Amino acid sequence: MKNRVFNLIETVATSSCRCPAHSHGHATNLMAKNFVSLPNNNVDKDYAFEMACSTIRYGLGVTKEIGMDMVNMNVKKVCVMTDPYLSSLKPVKTTLDSLMKNGIAFELYDKVHVEPTDKSLDDAAKFARSIQFDAFIAVGGGSVIDTAKAANLFSCDPEAPLLKYVNAPIGEGQPIIVPLKPLLAVPTTSGTGSETTGVSIFDYEPLKAKTGIANRALRPTLGIVDPLHTLLLPQRVCIYSGFDVFCHALESFTAIPYTERSPRPSNPIFRPAYQGRNPVSDVWAVFALKIIRKYFKRAVYNPDDVEARSQMHLASTMAGVGFGNAGVHLCHGLSYPISGNVKTYIPEDYSKDHPIIPHGLSVVMSAPAVFEFCAPMCPERHLEAAELLGANIKNAKKKDSGKILSETIRQYMLEMKIENGISALGYTKDDIPNLVKGTLPQHRITKLAPREQSEEDLSQLFENSLTVY
Known part of the structure; x- marks a missing residue:
């Protein structure tokens, strides 16, 4: 029976498109055609993939639940990160109102740089290290969420230099093994998808090039996807x-x-x-x-x-x-x-x-x-x-x-x-x-x-x- 299964898989594989970027057939009926594949015998190439993303809560008005989430996580003090433009607008106001109604202490950091740089990440990390926070909340676009990811990381590994975790060849690209604190992401733009990913992107000014930190440990604990903010x-x-x-x-x-x-x-x-x-x-x-x-x-x-x-x-x-x-x-x-x-x-x-x-x-x-x-x-x-x-x-x-x-x-x-x-x-x-x-x-x-x-x-x-x- 086992041999019959492998023979069937091989028959399907050999009848599929063989071009390098499309070796598992046409994308129609994706799951049916592509989910099962034979192990790759090339020792240099990978044979597995992992699916990881944040938990997502989607719905009109879900931002008002964020204070209850902090209570449920037993959080006592939270760092709320945003940018100067958003700090006076409804997404941040709704977030802070929910925290106050649920008795959660917070500090607001509203100096996030749109299109973050190595310097702006360092500034945010210094703030995150200056106070003992139990969790982080990012309210904003990808710049805010990516900054909060980095601030969380470097507050949990306070002696680490920036380039320790930055992608090679610019940085060392070391894996993240320190435990991070909960991070809730409230996206206010419809673009980056940063509320789902373990990636933090920034401008490395010495080289005038964008780079980043990419590790699943960075991904937010919960993405609060509230369409009201996009209006x-x-x-x-x-x-x-x-x-x-x-x-x-x-x-x-x-x-x-x-x-x-x-x-x-x-x-x-x-x-x-x-x-x-x-x-x-x-x-x-x-x-x-x-x-x-x-x-x-x-x-x-x-x-x-x-x-x-x-x-x-x-x-x-x-x-x-x-x-x-x-x-x-x-x-x-x-x-x-x-x-x-x-x-x-x-x-x-x-x-x-x-x-x-x-x-x-x-x-x-x-x-x-x-x-x-x-x-x-x-x-x-x-x-x-x-x-x-x-x-x-x-x-x-x-x-x-x-x-x-x-x-x-x-x-x-x-x-x-x-x-x-x-x-x-x-x-x-x-x-x-x-x-x-x-x-x-x-x-x-x-x-x-x-x-x-x-x-x-x-x-x-x-x-x-x-x-x-």
């Missing part, structure tokens, strides 16, 4: 955060499969948070892409559309579960130096205090070029993604998959009035060598792309992204 999002924030969801889903859906990722960990504790796509992460990515097709434009241009904004908030969380385990690849890899080397660009609806390229904007800028570049390695995946986003692929040819998905993405960007390439953000062709230099250390994610890249390839991707339309 406050200004239009450009809604657009840029929405494109972050967009690329999370597309990149995790087209990443290499987990059985192609190397090296295989010598111990499960070393298995990375970003493992390559797998049949479970595919389900979340497909779900998010379907929501984007139906609700993204409505959420942007009808700010009072509670259904649309609620659905995009859900899509952010769903895509977060997917990419938080599968990973992202080139759009994010190229985005880090784009945002890290900002010159003078200040977008509408953002603080005028300092130049900033919002994360979702920096990510989507290269998307048309990236997916056209990657498509030859797994054309079926790219065609299916285009179809999920609304493209007609009835008579499409595999060789055209990159152009079809690229044009589909470009149409979404045009409808949302996205800036015309990185040249509109202040970059010229002369900046490309420096942008490539900032991309090269991002091994953690660029190696998850279905197509390998040389420095010349990266340079061409940036050049192709100078303009989009």
